[in-house]
Amino acid sequence: MRLSTGSRLLVLLASWLFVAFPTRALDLQLRGFADLIGTQTNSRLALSTINNGAHLTLDSETRIGLNLSSDLGNNLSFAGQLLAQGNDSGQYSLNALWIFANYKPIEGLTLRFGRQINPIFLYSEQFDVGFTYIWTRLPAVVYGILPVNAFSGLSVIYSYFINRIQLRTQIYGGAGDTDVETATASIKSSANDLMGFETTLSADHFKVRLGYTSYHPSGKMTLISGGAPIPLTFGHYKMASAGVQFDYSKFLISTEYAHSESESPLIHTGAGGYASVAYRVLPRLTPYLTFGREGNLSGSLYQFPDATVSTTQLIQEDNYIAGINFKLTPSAIVKLEYMRVENRYIDSSKNFGADVATGALSVIF
């Protein structure tokens, strides 16, 4: 198992907390989650459209997470989350998804320092925790298009109430990084001058989130065939999003839309959105339908540096999803999902349709 720098940092910090504070004063809580996901498809091409281009096997999507949090007193708290996840070669790596400290100087105001998830979408912070959403995986037409999902930096979070309605705003800034593996190259990219904000309005039965983020990506590409790393600059990248969740009686409705612009043809420019309706036919059983579309893309990192990038450029991707969510126990959910993928390219001979069946077991502990 490979340990990332972030996970080593989290282990070191937890060790220091144990030594520096009496156990009682630490008020430590340890929680966890796991997702066992298996997929069957009639086309390997469909796999590249899901989960940031990762090939779908039982190994690459199955994951186990551990969450450690501590209330240190004096309005200071700490939280971190480790994720063990496999890859296509069957090896597991351990990464710190996020690790940060919160300081609450006054009621409603939080200053957050450390590695954090870019909270631009409705379910961004829940991406790896299948137990918290109805689908087997979050809709790729929105959640697959943000190249950098985490950053290290500072957030200022303020929330206040108007009667029973909570308004929460997070303004953040820092720097992010991500690694992208393609069939022909490995790209290590950084998100410089990353900044953004999200505003969430929530009440008993609905939640609305608006988000915006921008940064200047740069990186180095190493061809699998060998040679010196090639420096890359991508110009300015920005994305805006809007999402609504409505949860009332037996209905659960979610819809999101995201629009991105990039000065570089190598990074997604375009828009994606989905609408999903679920109906609780029984207290434990909830079938759902989802339609998603992503379109007008100017390019894709995952195809670079293929010389035929202009002809393999994706014009539109449609996802038709039908699934069932069954609460096995209060802490375990079984999900079965079918998805039809329809992709259209500039070169119509590249067009394809595929069927993807997914089964998942999501638990918390």
Next chain:
Amino acid sequence: MLSSKLLIVLVFVFSFNAVADIAVVTNLKNDFALSKEQIHDLFLGVKEAFPNGSPAKPVDQHEGTLRNEFYKKIADKDESDMNAYWANLIFTGNGRPPKMMNGNDEIKKYIRENPEGIAYLDATAVDASMRTVFVLK
């Protein structure tokens, strides 16, 4: 004879369905009352202070009938719903559930010693060492 047997059966059945009142209690130093909505907000981590601005630290019962009944009454959520609710907050780093305590004795001791404490008990277990701020019927 038949009626006495029927009475015994009815008593047996209703004794399992009977739901005791649940008392929400705080330290004797607190002199405020709380509404059902305020109790909801404190126990679900929406707010972290009492209406007078002083910090609130709710504590929870272990899993069981009383806990399930409490959350059903204040939030209309069952155990599974509550797990999903807290998973949303815990695994995003945005909140932690109330600390669980081992039974009424530990909860009473905590409430007696901590002015910021708030808890819930079967109403029949409440004594003069704590203040009842709301009773859930």
